[in-house]
Amino acid sequence: MLDGFLIVFMRSIAMDKVYRLRTNKDFKNVYKRGKNYWNRNLILYVKNNGLENSRIGFSITKKVGNSVVRNKIRRRMKEVCRLNFDNIKVGYDIIFIPKKNVVDITYLELESAMLHLLKKGNLLKR
Numbered sequence: 001m002l003d004g005f006l007i008v009f010m011r012s013i014a015m016d017k018v019y020r021l022r023t024n025k026d027f028k029n030v031y032k033r034g035k036n037y038w039n040r041n042l043i044l045y046v047k048n049n050g051l052e053n054s055r056i057g058f059s060i061t062k063k064v065g066n067s068v069v070r071n072k073i074r075r076r077m078k079e080v081c082r083l084n085f086d087n088i089k090v091g092y093d094i095i096f097i098p099k100k101n102v103v104d105i106t107y108l109e110l111e112s113a114m115l116h117l118l119k120k121g122n123l124l125k126r
Contacts, residue, residue, distance in 0.1 A: 015082055021057030021093055030057075030093045037120045041102050041110065044117040045095040054088050054123075056081050057095045065103055073098050073110075080111045089123050 021027060034047030049055060058077050060070045077096055081088075088094070096117075102110065118124050 015056070015078070015085065019053060019055055019085070021055045021095065026055070026093065027057060027059065027095065030095050034093070034095075035121070037117050039113055039116055039120075041099055041105060041113040042117055043097040043099070044121055045097070046121045046123065047093045048091060049093045051091060054085075054090050054092045054094060056085075056088075057093070059095055059097050061097075064098060064100055069103055073102055076107055076110055077114065079107075080114050084115065084118075087125050088118065089125055092123060094123065 021030070030045050030047045034045045037044045037046070058074050060074055062070075064070055064073065077098070081096075096114065105113075115124070
């Protein structure tokens with residue numbers, strides 16, 4: 001019984017592949033046919049995908065910083081999405097693109113900016 005609990009617990013920690021945008025084709029489709037929203041720190045692209053779940057992707061340009069900085073930002077954004085994934089409506093492809101000034105903001109400011117864009121795009125359940 002304990003093993004089953006650990007498996008369920010571990011699945012809730014990491015986002016499965018079905019919840020991530022992975023292929024270049026999917027990214028291009030969202031960029032071309034989706035709507036975009038932005039604030040001072042981030043850009044959000046959203047497109048209805050017709051699936052039973054939402055998929056999230058991250059795109060960070062080399063203008064933001066070196067690979068260490070870009071990966072730190074990506075890990076923070078993934079964590080915000082992981083913690084708030086249950087509040088995101090199903091059936092959407094979502095791409096977050098951070099702007100240059102994201103390097104200087106805290107985790108809480110990044111979380112606030114991401115949730116602001118999700119609200120702006122009407123993607124939160126509550």
